Amino acid sequence: MKKITIIGGGAAGMAAAVMLARKGCAVTLLERGDRLGRKLSATGNGQGNVTNLHMGPAYYFSDDREKVGRLLSRFSAKDTITFLESMGGIFLPDARGRVYPAGRQASAVTDLLRREIARLGCDVVLGAHVDSLTYDGVFCLKWGSGQMRADAVVLAAGGKAAKNLGTDGTAYALAEHFGHSVTPLSPALVQLRCDPKEVRGLKGIRMDAALTLVRRNRQIFSTRGDVLFTESGLSGDAVFQASSYAEKGDTVLLDLLPDVGRERLAAAVEKGGLLCVVPNGLGRMLAARGNAETLIKRLPFTVTGTLGFDYAQVTRGGIPLGETDENLMSMLQKGLYLAGEIVNVDGVCGGYNLQWAFTSAAAVSEGI
Numbered sequence: 001m002k003k004i005t006i007i008g009g010g011a012a013g014m015a016a017a018v019m020l021a022r023k024g025c026a027v028t029l030l031e032r033g034d035r036l037g038r039k040l041s042a043t044g045n046g047q048g049n050v051t052n053l054h055m056g057p058a059y060y061f062s063d064d065r066e067k068v069g070r071l072l073s074r075f076s077a078k079d080t081i082t083f084l085e086s087m088g089g090i091f092l093p094d095a096r097g098r099v100y101p102a103g104r105q106a107s108a109v110t111d112l113l114r115r116e117i118a119r120l121g122c123d124v125v126l127g128a129h130v131d132s133l134t135y136d137g138v139f140c141l142k143w144g145s146g147q148m149r150a151d152a153v154v155l156a157a158g159g160k161a162a163k164n165l166g167t168d169g170t171a172y173a174l175a176e177h178f179g180h181s182v183t184p185l186s187p188a189l190v191q192l193r194c195d196p197k198e199v200r201g202l203k204g205i206r207m208d209a210a211l212t213l214v215r216r217n218r219q220i221f222s223t224r225g226d227v228l229f230t231e232s233g234l235s236g237d238a239v240f241q242a243s244s245y246a247e248k249g250d251t252v253l254l255d256l257l258p259d260v261g262r263e264r265l266a267a268a269v270e271k272g273g274l275l276c277v278v279p280n281g282l283g284r285m286l287a288a289r290g291n292a293e294t295l296i297k298r299l300p301f302t303v304t305g306t307l308g309f310d311y312a313q314v315t316r317g318g319i320p321l322g323e324t325d326e327n328l329m330s331m332l333q334k335g336l337y338l339a340g341e342i343v344n345v346d347g348v349c350g351g352y353n354l355q356w357a358f359t360s361a362a363a364v365s366e367g368i
């Protein structure tokens with residue numbers, strides 16, 4: 001029986017463990033933290049947005065988007081739902097195609113996977129921070145006081161985002177040892193920092209807004225969704241999407257009432273001011289700046305940066321897809337497979353990153 005060791009007990013590592021054990025492999029899962037799936041349990045504001053029915057390579061950033069498309073066509077959103085429901089549970093889409101467990105609890109998705117991993121008899125070693133991976137005919141893995149050998153290794157140790165959930169970017173070195181490169185890394189799906197003066201007094205206000213990102217008078221990106229004002233800038237789904245394209249110095253323009261035309265807005269403001277037009281805190285700020293009607297349709301914010309890796313949901317960049325075969329096996333070391341966020345693939349907001357974790361786990365398990 002083939003002995004497979006998986007480094008990283010996140011979404012990709014746990015899914016790969018289940019898929020490989022179901023195929024009859026002897027699987028060991030090594031996780032540096034004190035439990036499996038900590039990040040998975042925090043996803044989707046704790047509700048677990050596991051995939052999206054609107055799926056395709058256009059929703060991803062990578063050095064080889066076509067390959068992402070090929071892999072997605074082998075294991076797409078419906079396969080993710082089937083895979084998860086094979087362990088129990090019900091997974092349902094919302095109006096925007098975002099798929100959640102019916103109970104809306106991300107930690108329950110982690111529990112499904114954990115339970116299946118235990119049922120299949122996989123070995124799970126917690127507190128195993130692998131810091132050495134070498135090959136001398138078989139793989140040799142070392143951590144703290146432990147070590148083991150394996151016929152094949154799945155490196156699913158995540159990226160550099162959200163280090164409080166176990167991923168600080170140190171795992172790239174395990175692949176670099178075999179000659180892999182790592183593309184430039186940057187935080188993605190992250191809050192945008194703005195001039196603090198522009199957001200003063202707005203903290204906590206949330207609106208459904210149309211967002212346009214402008215650079216040197218050119219529209220770079222536009223979307224519609226949740227915008228949350230924070231102490232240091234802008235957050236929310238729409239802002240996370242824009243963060244994939246934003247650069248320091250760009251302007252974010254918000255239309256705070258995208259479904260209301262200028263005439264209707266003007267009539268309401270003339271009758272009753274800004275009451276019941278925008279939240280009061282925002283109304284006070286707009287009134288102080290004057291020209292409130294215009295600002296409601298085009299409220300500008302200057303991007304001064306992002307909140308960085310610690311606050312990002314995902315990592316842009318990683319080990320190039322081009323350095324792997326069609327089953328995500330390393331082209332530089334036979335038997336070494338790569339899955340999840342450690343690879344240079346990241347998706348927009350809405351379930352695309354977990355879909356990549358499951359898609360890549362499926363490719364790896366087919367390859368092995």
Ligand SMILES: Cc1cc2nc3c(=O)[nH]c(=O)nc-3n(C[C@H](O)[C@H](O)[C@H](O)COP(=O)(O)OP(=O)(O)OC[C@H]3O[C@@H](n4cnc5c(N)ncnc54)[C@H](O)[C@@H]3O)c2cc1C
Pocket residue numbers: 007008009010011012013030031032033036037038039040042043044045048049050051128129130131156157158159161162165166167168170171312313314339340341342350351352353354355357
């Ligand atoms: C707050 C938040 C919310 C999110 N919400 C969503 C969402 O709703 N939908 C969505 O699609 N995506 C979401 N994402 C992104 C998604 O969670 C990640 O892209 C996905 O979890 C990546 O899976 P992974 O298995 O590759 O890595 P991870 O889930 O990061 O798992 C990697 C694991 O490897 C372990 N590890 C690291 N180094 C080592 C080592 N040397 N030895 C042993 N173990 C190691 C880590 O402790 C970690 O448990 C969210 C991310 C965050 C931070």
